[in-house]
Amino acid sequence: MLELNQLSIRFSGDARHLFSPLSFEVAPGEVAAVMGPSGCGKSTLLAAIAGTLSRCFTPSGEIVLNQRQLLELPQARRRVGILFQDDLLFPHFNVEQNLRFALGDVSRDEAERRIAQVLEQAELSGYQQRDIGHLSGGQRARVSVLRSLLAEPELLLLDEPFSKLDKALRAQFREFVFAQIKAMNIPALLVTHDHDDVPHGAQVHALQ
Amino acid sequence: MTRIDGRWLGVFPALTLLVMLVPLLSGLWYTLLPSFGYLPSLGFEQWSLQAWQALFAHPLTLQASGLSVLSGVLSSGLALISALYVLSHCYHRASWRWLQRAFAPMLAVPHVALAIGLVFLLAPSGWVLRSLSPWLTGFSYPPLWQSVQDPYGLSLVLALWLKELPFLLFMLAVAAGQMPLNASLAVGQSLGYSRAQVWWRVIIPQLLPRVRLPMLAVLAFACSVVDVAQVIGPTKPPTLAVLVWQWFSHSDVSFRLMGAAGALWLLALIGSVLLVYLWLERHCLRWSLGWQLNGRRHRPRSDKPAGLLVTAAMLLAGLAMVVMLIWSFAWRWRFPDMLPQTWQLGTWQQAAEFAYSPFSQSLLLALSSALLSLLLCIGCLEYELHSDRARALRWSKLFYLPLLVPQVAFLFGLQVQLLKWQLDGRWLGVIWAHTVFVLPYVFLSLADNYRGFEQRYMQAAVSLNHRPLLSFVQIKLAMLAKPIAVAMAVGFSVSIAQYLPTLFIGAGRFSTLTTEAVALASGGDRRITAVMVILQSLLPLLVFSLAQLTTPKRVFKPFSWTFHVRT
Known part of the structure; x- marks a missing residue:
């Protein structure tokens, strides 16, 4: 609340x-x-x-x-999570690294499992190793939301x-x-x- | 970092101002006192005007002053005009990329290395005359010419011009990059002016105020440089800075008082030169308004003279380095042969002995002063974010002050001060003295990129992992890795090139590649000199190349770089 x-x-x-x-x-x-x-x-x-x-x-x-x-x-x-107009995905990280950055202190297996799970929800399965620069605007926006929410x-x-x-x-x-x-x-x-x-x-x- | 833990960052600007201004102010103070006869550490306690009277009664003072001002102003003026000329013809043309790449190494090479190379090239026994003898000149012995160290300081002007041209060209290009250049060019050309005309009438008047600081630094440097002038400048009399340096290092300690007066006299001369430049910059723009608006259109003039100028400069610098390389492998090399009769690897094999100590001391001094400067600069720039931007900008201008004051005018006083603190001849003292000159360039190189960082990346990062310090390293420093590495390389090469700070503050206990190269250049073995100069040039070049490679390509894709960071 x-x-x-x-x-x-x-x-x-x-x-x-x-x-x-x-x-x-x-x-x-x-x-x-x-x-x-x-x-x-x-x-x-x-x-x-x-x-x-x-x-x-x-x-x-x-x-x-x-x-x-x-x-x-x-x-x-x-x-408090923030979503800006720009996705602000970190350009030197790939999709998985960006998402991993938001996860807390969890084991590697757990991190991989949860990242795969949220990517699937966002219809981005298999995008883990994608370079941020190679995503479309809509894909970047979705990854950005997933990243905010992974930080709970x-x-x-x-x-x-x-x-x-x-x-x-x-x-x-x-x-x-x-x-x-x-x-x-x-x-x-x-x-x-x-x-x-x-x-x-x-x-x-x-x-x- | 968040707002709340931003306050302690105030330590950085405070510390930086201390590191920069204490040496400058105390150095000037302890130069001022001896000039009026007060230098108790050497037993002078009688206030008097004798030093000043002796200075102006000295037969060389007036001529040396004239030489200093003339060679400084001439070389800087020519460098500025030729840089503007080249820019107006080549900027963002096909040749520009090539030109940038070719000039970049010249920025890293120390001034004095280039000067020694020019001596090897242009001296009566140098490569140029060898290539023309005896078939054209008929010489079988080197003639008694003064083609370097000439009494008018022309060879000094050439050396300074050659080194300042690429520096000003780069500073101008950076400043031009921040202007709506393409729009101005498009509008100007659509009104019927040639490209070069738009540059001179519209762009350059806006550009000059933006390169005011680098230009002032170039002027102050050229009028007061000691190492380059010792190598290639006139000798009887030398320039004022060299003369003052000779007085300071004279075996008769009473000359130190006249040296102090001479140093302050040089400071006054350079102060006037800088004021005249500022006055000219303002008024030239006003006077030329009529010409700017006279409406005459020219057909585009040929770009060839600009290309020729650039080629000549690069050829000169390139040949200077090649001849150095040949000397380092030469054994017997008689005049007028173009190449040595016998070659050898011996000089390089012995280098481990004679160059080890200067090499390692140069390396250590450069690494520590560059790292210290980098740390202070990042702290200051980070503090800017958490404070009043306008006020922060005002005090950060003070960092550039040591670049506008001749080194010889305050290093003697600083030596006196550090002697009191028992820091002279020690690592800490010498590193500090280097940092005073390294930090301004590190700040200059880093500030724009650092200030341009999209700070919302940090806000996003902290909202995600809740760890400001970790985010600062993983996100901000990582994304800025390349500008930081380049700033580090700039600082490193500035430190490698330092001559007077090492000598004054090192109290004879420090020898670097630069001090050794200068000492050897006047009559030392050419082969050993060549090895020293090559090492002195290679170190900065190596660090610059490393800076270009430090970051995985993926980290700095040009797209994300320009799009996110530089907006």
């Missing part, structure tokens, strides 16, 4: 806030959306939750994830992850991501400026 209580962000040394305070909850398996035009602070909000906020900003309020106060924790201890995050942040894909791929990939979130049963927060990306019946918050 993710809870935001009066969460707000301002420039350090400046009283003005980027947006009016946000309060809402996201249940496990649920995708909530935050919408607003470019430059309204959507990505900054995600950075505050992920723990990558630049020092130019000061957050206030509370972010609680499964009873843990996130603002007090460094990024490494928050267990307690929350997934989606920073316009669909915006760089073309229309045909987009709907298909969206369904894939939402199904994965459902299966993992974790809360997810999506920022976007496109209404099509928001799942039906999801709660939508506008940043002002």
